[in-house]
Amino acid sequence: MDSMASSAFRYQWTLLFLIALSRISDCYDPLDPNGNITVTFDIKKYTIDGYVARVMIQNYYQYRHVDNPGWKLGWTWEKNEVIWSMSGAFSVQQGNCSSFKFQVPHSCKKDPVIVDLMPDAQPQNRTDGCCSGGILAAWAINPLMSYSSFEVTVGNLEQNTTGYRPLNLTLMAPGPGYTCSQVMDIDPTVSSVIGGRRQEQVFRTWRSTCTYSSFLAKKPPVCCVSLSTFYNPTITSCPSCSCGCRVADELTTSCVRQGSFPSNLLDAELVRCTNHMCPLRVHWHIKKNYVDRWRVKLTISNYNYGKNYSDWNVLVQHPGFSQPATTYSFNNKVLPTSEEVALFWGIFSYNSELVQAGENQLGSVSTEILLQKDSKSFTLRNGWALPRRIYFNGENCQMPLPDNFPMLPNGSPMTKPSHSQFVLLTVEITDPGDETEAFSDPPSGFAQEFI
Numbered sequence: 361m362d363s364m365a366s367s368a369f370r371y372q373w374t375l376l377f378l379i380a381l382s383r384i385s386d387c388y389d390p391l392d393p394n395g396n397i398t399v400t401f402d403i404k405k406y407t408i409d410g411y412v413a414r415v416m417i418q419n420y421y422q423y424r425h426v427d428n429p430g431w432k433l434g435w436t437w438e439k440n441e442v443i444w445s446m447s448g449a450f451s452v453q454q455g456n457c458s459s460f461k462f463q464v465p466h467s468c469k470k471d472p473v474i475v476d477l478m479p480d481a482q483p484q485n486r487t488d489g490c491c492s493g494g495i496l497a498a499w500a501i502n503p504l505m506s507y508s509s510f511e512v513t514v515g516n517l518e519q520n521t522t523g524y525r526p527l528n529l530t531l532m533a534p535g536p537g538y539t540c541s542q543v544m545d546i547d548p549t550v551s552s553v554i555g556g557r558r559q560e561q562v563f564r565t566w567r568s569t570c571t572y573s574s575f576l577a578k579k580p581p582v583c584c585v586s587l588s589t590f591y592n593p594t595i596t597s598c599p600s601c602s603c604g605c606r607v608a609d610e611l612t613t614s615c616v617r618q619g620s621f622p623s624n625l626l627d628a629e630l631v632r633c634t635n636h637m638c639p640l641r642v643h644w645h646i647k648k649n650y651v652d653r654w655r656v657k658l659t660i661s662n663y664n665y666g667k668n669y670s671d672w673n674v675l676v677q678h679p680g681f682s683q684p685a686t687t688y689s690f691n692n693k694v695l696p697t698s699e700e701v702a703l704f705w706g707i708f709s710y711n712s713e714l715v716q717a718g719e720n721q722l723g724s725v726s727t728e729i730l731l732q733k734d735s736k737s738f739t740l741r742n743g744w745a746l747p748r749r750i751y752f753n754g755e756n757c758q759m760p761l762p763d764n765f766p767m768l769p770n771g772s773p774m775t776k777p778s779h780s781q782f783v784l785l786t787v788e789i790t791d792p793g794d795e796t797e798a799f800s801d802p803p804s805g806f807a808q809e810f811i
Contacts, residue, residue: 391677391701391749395421397496397531397538399433401566402549403523410441410515411523411563415449415474416489417531418507422500422695423675423703424572424754426533430494431508434473435526435543441514443467448490448510449474465515471528476508487511494534498754500693501673501705522564531570537577540570574755580604580618583640583757585750590646592766598636602758608633614665630665632717639664642674642750642757647728654680654731654745658690658704660752662714662723669714672725673705675751679744680731689727 389395400416417431432452442465443451451467451474460468476494477485489509497505514523529540548565552558584598604618615633631639641661648655660674681700689711690704706712706725715723731745746765750757 391675391695391697391699391751392422392424393697395424395499395571397421397426397533397570397572399529399531399540399543399568399570400549401526401543402562403564404511404562406522406563407513407515408519410444410513410517410521412511412513413523414487414509414511414562416507416509417496419496420499420506421572421754423498423673423751425498425501425506425671425673426494426496427670427753428493428495429534430476430492431496431534432473432475432494432532434471434528434530434532436471436528438524438527440516441524442516443472444513444515446474446510446512447485448487449476449508449512474510474512476510496533497671498673500695500703501671501691525566529568529570533570533572535577535579537572537574537579538570539573539576540568543568572754579755581758582638582755583642583750583752584636584638585747585757585759586641586643587746587760587766588643588645589745589766590648591768594766596760596764596766598634598638598641599758599760599764600635602636603638606633606635606637629667632663632665632722634663636758638758639667640669640752640757642752644676644747644750646745652733652735654733656729656731656745657726658729659724659726660714663717664723665717668716668723669753671705671712672714672753673703675701675703675754676747677701677749678731678747680733683732683734685732686730687727688729689725 398416398418398420400418402414402416403411404414405412415433417433419426442457442460444463444465446466451469451472453469453473454465454467455469455472457464457468477491478493479491481491487510489507492505492508494508495505496508497503499506517523525543525545527543529543531538531540543566546565546567548561548563550559550561553560581603584602586598587596588594606615608615612633614630615637617629617631617637617639629639631637639662641663643657643659643661645657645659646654647657658674658676660672662669675695677699679700681694681702685702687704689707691707692705693703695701695703704727706714711725714725717723747759749759
């Protein structure tokens, strides 16, 4: 009996360890190994009963941005601190300040929640780095817009205090999924002034690092990937039930997306009824096969009837991005990782907003890409010209299984085609993005080469 109990105990601990390990690994993204959101508290000066601190929220995620309605930052005070005043942000609740008769604090909450000011905030309430509605750009796309900051005057402490670190830091950006480390003392922040000729140091610096986990976010998947090629007339569709299963009959055009039932049914997320039930589809179509290059068309389609996607981005892992490539209608950048990954995003005032679907067509943006072949490893077999992984706004898109990738026609078992074989396959099909394409011809001067 003791042996059986011991075995059961070991099994339970092993199961708990594997669950914990899976949650930790879920926070780690090999395509963005250093991605995180860092929260830094810099004490700039001390007051009679507390201090004045500058709080910086910096998004170091390469391709995960903070969208509307923006970030919410919370913590718990260790002592009886209150917030006397704030600039650049505000606490959403004042709390019970009845014990303060002559000067009423901005917030007396033991666990305040802070949000950013909007762009139309009054000048007297603004600080450098504030007032973007809590939106943070991805670091690789726009580092100048990837941070937010505010100032807070903290008081109701004993005299001559050096302050107490905030506890239990929480971040909503804008939804759940972020886990923040304990706030720690680090070396005080040093900044340059007078044109870099003088360095000044704050009195004290605390820092916490927040990482994202799709497991903790518990969000239904948002996108899937379909594939097509000029050499195979069959289109590889998104896997069925990628983002939920279709429950309506074939004649129904509008469906409520699985996992999106709010308390108010009027706010339910309506998408076009499909077999994949994703609000977004990314389509990769190989259009042409040249001697030393492929011409590829990348199309992102919005099946959501009630949501536009502003400042969207798509990350593609593809071995072809180890070689120079050219894109025509999107901004692009190859990320400095060990993987061959390229980041694409829209051009301002042209296609930076992926509009919602209409009754008769989808919202859509697209570009063509010239991929250079690696003559030492090039082959059309096993889907070498097709992407390995695709993300939309940092969310992993459901890929078809490799067994379902478009295959070469029978009788073409080439491994390393000769020069004449490179131009043998010339039949071209139309990818499904063409019929809903919103931007077919890029404006002049938008072709970009990237390495």
